[in-house]
Amino acid sequence: MTDPHATAERILRRFARDTNLLIAGRPIRVSAETEDTATALAVAGMARALGARLVEDDATGPDVLDIEIDGDDAALSLGGTPLAPRGDAVGRLDFARAHMPVSTALAAELREAGTVRGLRIGVSMTLEPKTANLALLLTDAGADVAVYAHPDETDPEVAAALRARGVPVDADPDLSGAAEREAALAWLRRGFDVVVDDGSHLVRLAHEAAPELIEGWIGVTEETTSGLTPVRTMHAAGLLRTPVVAVNDAATKTGFDNRYGTGQSCVLAIADLIEHVDATVRDLPVLVIGYGPVGVGVAAHLTALGAHVSVAEIDPLRALLAVHDGYEVGHAEDLAQGALVVSCTGVEGTVTRELLELAAIVAVAGGVPGEVDLDESSLEPVAVAGAPVPHLEVDVERGTLVLDRGGCINVTAAEGNPIEIMDLSFATQLAAIRSLVEERPGIGVHPLPDDAVHHVAATAARARGVALDASPASSTTDTDWRSRRYRGVDA
Ligand SMILES: NC(=O)c1ccc[n+]([C@@H]2O[C@H](COP(=O)([O-])OP(=O)(O)OC[C@H]3O[C@@H](n4cnc5c(N)ncnc54)[C@H](O)[C@@H]3O)[C@@H](O)[C@H]2O)c1
Known part of the structure; x- marks a missing residue:
């Protein structure tokens, strides 16, 4: 008989591979005939250990994953619908968008406030369906967006799908060496107000090879740890020429993307x-x-x-x-x-x-x-x-x-972090762009302000259907700072 753990792992891996969705936090229901009970228990145990929540028979909702064990395999349904292939690049893009409610909400707020209307925003990231959606969301919010991706990090079909939706994309998987560097510089020469970078590769290239371009920037939002380290080194050496918001360090990014994603x-x-x-x-x-x-x-x-x-x-x-x-x-x-x-x-x-x-x-x-x-x-x-x-x-x-x-x-070797995780990271990016444009911080590396992080978390909690208790009135209205212990006792 096949090892139930091996079967459980294969089933859960298939779900993740076929959907690029997150297991942690997902409501999951496992069912099986009696002879498959050992496998069902292994799937439930492994899913739970990966952070899934096991739900009862009557639980419903678009996120509920049903795993119906059948011998060494299983039938998978999401929200009551059997899982189907996502299709071509356009299908994967639209599937991702449907699972990105937090970024969508933050982008709608940007649009309503007019914060990025007419701003030139450069997005330099691994080009796959989720990042493509970030570019589309910023476009929908009124920005003039152009995307760059390194040849090793380009999905040509996604690039084509994005171009077909009107976003200029400088990404060619066939470039290397001097041509690759020239393509990156050409993208920078498009001229931006805000640069969204991942690994600070483009921001560093601009400092090295085209510092005059940086003069017009409102600033940069940096996605990851390995991008912030050199930027901080540059600032300590007095070489940084632009404000940078440390998106990576926001709890809504590091605590979920780096950890769960x-x-x-x-x-x-x-x-x-x-x-x-x-x-x-x-x-x-x-x-x-x-x-x-x-x-x-x-x-x-x-x-x-x-x-x-x-x-x-x-x-x-x-x-x-x-x-x-x-x-x-x-x-x-x-x-x-x-x-x-x-x-x-x-x-x-x-x-x-x-x-x-x-x-x-x-x-x-x-x-x-x-x-x-x-x-x-x-x-x-x-x-x-x-x-x-x-x-x-x-x-x-x-x-x-x-x-x-x-x-x-x-x-x-895979499709990057799960969609819901990038939804949270990109919502944090959108909050960082808003903060950069509205607050105009000086040259340096800046944390995303707490209230912005809190807003992203609250939006995400709502999107996940989380019911939050109200803060006790005393914690928000009590301005008496003295210790209760000694109140009412005369000196
Ligand atoms: N693959 C992805 O999707 C993804 C997502 C987020 C972050 N990252 C990257 O992953 C890396 C780690 O991210 P993080 O947020 O955990 O960074 P971090 O800097 O918080 O943690 C790295 C840890 O490695 C330790 N370390 C460094 N050199 C070591 C050595 N030689 N031996 C033992 N320990 C050593 C450090 O002390 C530190 O605790 C970064 O490069 C980040 O950009 C990748």
């Missing part, structure tokens, strides 16, 4: 890939390097699939957190032997040649170039039944499987 999408992409060589994450020890929000999410999702996870960290606070989350924490060199090693640092050179030699499989969830110190010359494609498996190579010198040449695995 990257956790689900990277771990399931890894499991999808290693299945080609008949491996699962339960077959070998797993080492997560780096226990920031991404490491926390990756470790939690691996654990939910039944993996035995240990952690390596250099920061004592994060290491302590990993200990309290129940992981063995130690030196990477001591824990990497024969392991699946997942780098979650966003730091170049994290997986050294020594670790590469010790590990059985190496993958990256962080995402800076060179996170694995690869020996390109000894990489060879892995072939199954005579055909090379995309994104899977072996370092023949060391016998280590290398996933996607050390690229950010959920972006290059």
